[in-house]
Amino acid sequence: MSADERVLTYPIPNDAALDPPAEWAELRARCPVAHVTLPSGDRATLLTRYKDVKQVLADPRFTRLLNAPDAARLTADGGGVFSGEMAAIIPDGGEEHQHWRRLVGRWFTAKRMNAMRPAMTRIAEDLVDDMVKRGAPGDLRASLGFPLPVYVICDMLGVPAADRDRFSYWSDTLLNLTRYGKAETEAAQGEFFQYMSDLVAAKRAEPGDDLLSELISAGGPEEGGLSELQILVTGMALLVAGHETTANMIGKMVAMLLADRSRWERLLADPSLIRTAVEESLRFDANAGFGLPRYLTAEIEVGGTILPRGTTVICSMAAANRDETVFANAAEMDLTRSPNTHLAFGSGAHSCLGQALARTELQVVLEVLLRRLPTLELAVPVEKLERVEGLAVGGLREVPVRW
Amino acid sequence: MKVIVDEAKCCGAGQCVLTAPEVFDQREEDGVVVLLQPAPAEDLHAAVREAAAMCPGAAIRLDEDA
Numbered sequence: 001m002s003a004d005e006r007v008l009t010y011p012i013p014n015d016a017a018l019d020p021p022a023e024w025a026e027l028r029a030r031c032p033v034a035h036v037t038l039p040s041g042d043r044a045t046l047l048t049r050y051k052d053v054k055q056v057l058a059d060p061r062f063t064r065l066l067n068a069p070d071a072a073r074l075t076a077d078g079g080g081v082f083s084g085e086m087a088a089i090i091p092d093g094g095e096e097h098q099h100w101r102r103l104v105g106r107w108f109t110a111k112r113m114n115a116m117r118p119a120m121t122r123i124a125e126d127l128v129d130d131m132v133k134r135g136a137p138g139d140l141r142a143s144l145g146f147p148l149p150v151y152v153i154c155d156m157l158g159v160p161a162a163d164r165d166r167f168s169y170w171s172d173t174l175l176n177l178t179r180y181g182k183a184e185t186e187a188a189q190g191e192f193f194q195y196m197s198d199l200v201a202a203k204r205a206e207p208g209d210d211l212l213s214e215l216i217s218a219g220g221p222e223e224g225g226l227s228e229l230q231i232l233v234t235g236m237a238l239l240v241a242g243h244e245t246t247a248n249m250i251g252k253m254v255a256m257l258l259a260d261r262s263r264w265e266r267l268l269a270d271p272s273l274i275r276t277a278v279e280e281s282l283r284f285d286a287n288a289g290f291g292l293p294r295y296l297t298a299e300i301e302v303g304g305t306i307l308p309r310g311t312t313v314i315c316s317m318a319a320a321n322r323d324e325t326v327f328a329n330a331a332e333m334d335l336t337r338s339p340n341t342h343l344a345f346g347s348g349a350h351s352c353l354g355q356a357l358a359r360t361e362l363q364v365v366l367e368v369l370l371r372r373l374p375t376l377e378l379a380v381p382v383e384k385l386e387r388v389e390g391l392a393v394g395g396l397r398e399v400p401v402r403w
Numbered sequence: 404m405k406v407i408v409d410e411a412k413c414c415g416a417g418q419c420v421l422t423a424p425e426v427f428d429q430r431e432e433d434g435v436v437v438l439l440q441p442a443p444a445e446d447l448h449a450a451v452r453e454a455a456a457m458c459p460g461a462a463i464r465l466d467e468d469a
């Protein structure tokens with residue numbers, strides 16, 4: 001059977017926590033437009049070359065909403081973060097989507113992020129202090145990676161610090177469909193929704209200097225703002241979109257940098273490499289999760305193959321980020337790589353709205369760890385690191401460290 | 404070098420501002436790109452090329468001969 005006729009199981013099974021599956025290089029070289037079977041049993045088309053992944057992601061005609069009747073289902077129960085009811089409340093494409101992005105986008109500019117940096121640094125320092133107090137070895141994921149993004153987004157939304165841990169729990173239940181039962185997940189979603197409704201009402205009565213208050217002050221849809229429900233769902237979506245992704249990336253970034261300790265030492269010697277090291281960690285992450293699905297509403301040609309309308313495409317940004325034709329020595333982690341045009345945040349009109357925030361959080365974490373815990377090292381051999389089993393976002397179960 | 408930005412394609416990621424703050428800014432109201440210097444001086448060209456390459460919306464075009 002030739003490579004083109006073979007049907008791969010997707011996600012491609014891979015036990016190594018930090019290394020890519022051997023199939024990626026083979027697919028890019030010989031079968032850049034591959035047939036795959038999803039966990040639901042449905043068929044889809046997998047793209048692994050940089051050029052092809054970028055072409056599809058940057059095409060504004062195609063979106064991730066897979067609610068067309070003939071779109072592939074990702075999992076058997078059709079659930080997951082990609083196809084929930086909530087996802088439909090925020091406009092998915094066209095001018096309405098751009099309008100939504102621009103209303104929310106003012107909170108995510110590079111300048112705002114720089115202004116938030118001192119507060120983020122304090123949060124990270126407090127979390128590191130707590131970890132140190134509990135003593136080595138510690139789990140960097142649970143101590144720092146997981147709480148930091150929730151605390152930061154809570155500050156942006158104007159959520160009181162006392163409620164942060166409830167937010168962590170709600171976010172976890174929304175994303176972690178396997179760890180919690182259906183009843184528990186639904187109860188948590190109900191509570192979260194109620195909390196956000198009350199919060200929006202409180203901000204309406206007494207506006208503060210936060211994202212929700214500002215979305216409210218833009219007025220309703222008639223005045224060019226968002227509806228009450230859209231504001232509420234935007235708040236929930238920001239927590240969900242930014243939590244698991246950033247939390248896992250913090251753990252993976254630190255694990256990659258410690259896996260070969262000469263990388264850590266290089267950063268200790270020259271902290272000005274923090275910015276490019278963060279970008280390279282995003283590029284090098286071989287455990288990035290599912291990739292991005294797109295439903296083709298029109299026929300297109302990708303990598304010399306015609307894909308008919310109605311095809312469900314899976315874009316593997318992580319495979320594309322290892323494409324040798326775009327990144328010299330793609331299999332090497334080069335902390336000085338620049339420019340680094342990786343696709344970890346997607347591309348085009350839907351590319352990550354929170355990327356300036358995510359980048360700042362990752363830079364702050366690295367800066368604080370290098371400064372506070374220069375002797376940091378993995379407390380287990382790399383081979384002992386285990387992947388999180390989940391569908392959408394890849395990560396490590398634990399990142400055991402000592403200092 | 405001449406820099407041309409396409410506001411319609413801008414997705415507000417802020418990469419250009421982080422890479423070449425002398426040349427790009429973002430509007431306060433919506434995060435859309437603001438071009439500060441359409442014809443940047445020679446010493447900024449490398450940063451501007453990097454910003455154009457990094458832009459997720461492909462909203463920055465460069466005319467290298469201008």
Ligand code: HEM
Nearest residue numbers: 064238241242245246249344345346350352353354357358
């Ligand atoms: C390392 C951390 C992160 C990664 C790897 C990541 C990745 C992504 C990717 C790949 C997309 C594109 C989805 C698509 O095209 O269908 C996306 C979209 C998005 N991300 Fe992130 N993200 C991260 C952190 C964040 C943070 C911190 C926030 C905000 C608090 C955030 C908010 C969003 C939103 C709102 C969207 C939807 C944008 C739209 O549809 O216009 N993300 N993210």
